[in-house]
Amino acid sequence: MNQKHLETLNSIISKRPATAPDSEIDQAILQAAKQHAAQRRNSVFSTSVNFVGHAGAALIVTTVFFTALAKIILPAPSNIAHGLDGITNSNKLSAATQAYSPDQVLLELSLPSVTDIIRSTEFMREDQRSAATMELISALADINNLLDQGELDLARTRYLELRERCYVCQLPNSLEAFALSRYKPPKSS
Amino acid sequence: MRLYASGSTRAFEVLYSRHKQKLHSFIRHQCGDDSLAQELTQDTWMAVIKQAVNYSAKAKFTTWLYRIAYNRLVDHWRKFGPSANVVTEQLQEPFADNEPCSDHIEYHQILEQLEELPREQLTALLLSIAGFSRNDIANITNSKPETVKSRLRYARNQLKAQIEV
Numbered sequence: 001m002n003q004k005h006l007e008t009l010n011s012i013i014s015k016r017p018a019t020a021p022d023s024e025i026d027q028a029i030l031q032a033a034k035q036h037a038a039q040r041r042n043s044v045f046s047t048s049v050n051f052v053g054h055a056g057a058a059l060i061v062t063t064v065f066f067t068a069l070a071k072i073i074l075p076a077p078s079n080i081a082h083g084l085d086g087i088t089n090s091n092k093l094s095a096a097t098q099a100y101s102p103d104q105v106l107l108e109l110s111l112p113s114v115t116d117i118i119r120s121t122e123f124m125r126e127d128q129r130s131a132a133t134m135e136l137i138s139a140l141a142d143i144n145n146l147l148d149q150g151e152l153d154l155a156r157t158r159y160l161e162l163r164e165r166c167y168v169c170q171l172p173n174s175l176e177a178f179a180l181s182r183y184k185p186p187k188s189s
Numbered sequence: 190m191r192l193y194a195s196g197s198t199r200a201f202e203v204l205y206s207r208h209k210q211k212l213h214s215f216i217r218h219q220c221g222d223d224s225l226a227q228e229l230t231q232d233t234w235m236a237v238i239k240q241a242v243n244y245s246a247k248a249k250f251t252t253w254l255y256r257i258a259y260n261r262l263v264d265h266w267r268k269f270g271p272s273a274n275v276v277t278e279q280l281q282e283p284f285a286d287n288e289p290c291s292d293h294i295e296y297h298q299i300l301e302q303l304e305e306l307p308r309e310q311l312t313a314l315l316l317s318i319a320g321f322s323r324n325d326i327a328n329i330t331n332s333k334p335e336t337v338k339s340r341l342r343y344a345r346n347q348l349k350a351q352i353e354v
Contacts, residue, residue, distance in 0.1 A: 025227055026209070029234045033201040036238050037193065103192055107199050150192060150203040 102176050106152050109179045114140060121169055128168050135166045143175070190250050194241040205234070208254060211319060216258055218315055219308070220265075229265060233258040248328060255316065256329045266308075302348050310344035313337055 114136045123129040139162035146155035159175040172178045192200035212233065217226040236257050244253065303311060309330070316326045323341070327334040 022227055025231050026205075029205065029231060029238075030202060032235060033193070033205070033238050034198050036241070037196045037198045037201070101195070103195065103197060107192075107197055148203075150200050152192065 103152055105176045105179050106147055106155065107150075111140060111144065111147075111179055112181060117169055117171075123168060132166050132169055135162065136169065139166075190241060190244045190253075194244060201238075204250070208251065209234075212254060212258055215255065215315055215319060216262065219262055219312065225265070229258070229261045232261050236261070249325070252321070252325045252328050255319075255321070256331075259312065259329050262312075306344050306347060310340045310347075313340040314344045317341055 114133060117136055118129065118133055121132070123132070139158060142158050143155045143162075146152075146158060156175045159171075159178065163169075163171045163173070172181055190200075190204065193204065209230075213226065213230045216229050216233070217223065220226040220229065233254070237254060240257075244250075303314070306314065309332075312330060313326055316329060317323075321329065323334045323337050326337045330337070
């Protein structure tokens with residue numbers, strides 16, 4: 001048996017694999033995977049609910065205590081509107097982020113297109129615009145490929161590289177924020 | 190795998206489509222019949238699904254996957270005795286008509302000899318062909334790298350000797 005035989009054998013076995021699993025088995029395996037994933041999500045959720053329950057009770061007690069203390073010690077707040085704005089903004093943010101985990105954001109949401117980014121960016125010179133366009137086309141193709149393969153960390157690294165190289169694009173500081181920048185939460189009735 | 194463990198079904202679909210064919214081939218080449226291979230393949234993936242939360246990224250995913258598959262095969266052999274290797278049956282059929290006849294006969298001889306190899310040597314050889322390193326094979330088959338090295342050497346020498354006769 002010489003090297004040629006071995007190479008041939010390698011090629012026969014790798015190029016001509018045995019029969020594939022039945023499509024019924026495919027379905028059964030993928031279905032089981034979905035069910036287990038759902039169970040895991042539910043169990044994480046119920047754990048979180050329990051934790052939030054305990055933490056919430058502790059928070060309420062603490063808040064009541066400090067509010068009472070503040071009323072005694074501090075004068076009344078002069079700018080209530082500013083405080084309300086802050087609450088509204090944080091609520092908006094939590095509505096968007098509660099819907100998806102960071103990994104899900106990358107797996108579920110599609111990224112803004114090159115046209116979207118170029119349209120929303122102001123360029124001082126035309127050569128900046130064309131250089132940024134080239135950079136974005138290449139980087140977004142890489143990032144989308146990596147996301148399709150499930151290589152989320154590599155996609156994040158590639159995004160940070162793009163962000164550094166294309167500073168005029170003023171991209172958000174993370175890939176998740178970049179994906180969310182196009183996300184429009186459903187309007188509540 | 191970590192993504193799937195955290196609840197992403199899509200991550201599992203990617204993993205499954207990437208590895209299902211090769212894993213099934215690995216099992217099929219060491220199983221007596223196709224339905225048994227299907228069953229063991231399904232068992233392997235079900236174990237992957239159930240053990241996903243315990244998966245640690247210390248070893249490569251493929252090493253972990255094939256180790257589970259190999260353990261399923263060993264369990265089966267222990268329970269029902271060794272099944273015939275079916276390398277020839279599986280690989281002989283798809284030969285294309287346009288391949289030279291002499292090559293066909295030569296390859297057929299090699300494949301027949303593969304079937305005659307002791308089980309551990311065949312497993313090591315199939316894993317080596319699938320691209321695993323000596324250390325990976327040792328990890329999958331729960332043996333020492335030196336043992337794997339000698340199994341591979343014996344397997345190749347035996348094939349070489351048979352073909353030169």
